[in-house]
Amino acid sequence: MHSQRIEEVRNCKSCGTQFTFYACPSNVAQRVGSFCSVACWRHYAKRPLAERFAKLVGPTTESGCILWTGAIMVNGYGKMGEGLAHRIAWQLANGPIPDGLHVCHTCDNPPCVNVAHLFLGTDADNNQDKARKGRAPRGQGHVRSKLTEDDVRAMRARYAAGWISQLALARHFGISQPIVSRIIRRQ
Numbered sequence: 001m002h003s004q005r006i007e008e009v010r011n012c013k014s015c016g017t018q019f020t021f022y023a024c025p026s027n028v029a030q031r032v033g034s035f036c037s038v039a040c041w042r043h044y045a046k047r048p049l050a051e052r053f054a055k056l057v058g059p060t061t062e063s064g065c066i067l068w069t070g071a072i073m074v075n076g077y078g079k080m081g082e083g084l085a086h087r088i089a090w091q092l093a094n095g096p097i098p099d100g101l102h103v104c105h106t107c108d109n110p111p112c113v114n115v116a117h118l119f120l121g122t123d124a125d126n127n128q129d130k131a132r133k134g135r136a137p138r139g140q141g142h143v144r145s146k147l148t149e150d151d152v153r154a155m156r157a158r159y160a161a162g163w164i165s166q167l168a169l170a171r172h173f174g175i176s177q178p179i180v181s182r183i184i185r186r187q
Contacts, residue, residue, distance in 0.1 A: 013055065014040035034070075049082060050092055056080070057113060065112035076110035089113040090120075102126050108133060146175055152183055159184050 008021045012035050019036035035041040044052065056070035056078075068078030068085045078085030090103045093115040097103060104126050107117040121129065147155075151173060158164045159180075166184065170177040 010034070012036040012040050014044035045081070049088070053080065053085075053088055053092060056085070060114075061109075063107060063109075064114060065107050065109045065117060066114040067109075068111040068113050072111060078111050078113065085111070085113050086118055089115055090118050104129055108135065147173060147183075155180065155183055 005022055008023070009018055010021045010033065011018055014035055017036050017040075021033040023033055035044065056068060058067040058069035060066050070085065071079050073079050080088060082088055084103075086105065087097060087103045091097060097120065101120045101122060102125075103118050104121045105112055105117055106119060107114070109117070155169050155173065159166065159169060166180040167177050170180045173180075
């Protein structure tokens, strides 16, 4: 089954000439197809990174976010051929990113490239920031979750009724006994 093709008139990012772009809906959503020709793409790619980056920086929101207007990935982060837009913004303003560090958003707005909204952090810093702001997946929404909310309620009810052990619950639900204990104690 073929997806419906979309025809769209665009302006070339290199020369400004209008051209007709034909693509599937996912390419349009990701803003693929920004040049009228391979020659224009090559000319554009030779320009300094800071110049190319500046052309794709958009308006500032009321909250101070500076929005990326270039390609957007499915998860909402901006991207260029050189990498993620917010990482490029950080590097242009502050230099190289040390190994093992992430560029994190204080604003939690993935397309934001305002350097004042960015900070460097480790995996642990990034995960703590997500958890503190309520963005970390929890419960059955977590990728590695084995239990649903209904499973947890049933487990607590069965244990409270007093007719099943934690070990038996663990075997029934395919998890370890210490996890059952934490669930029952609401940890």
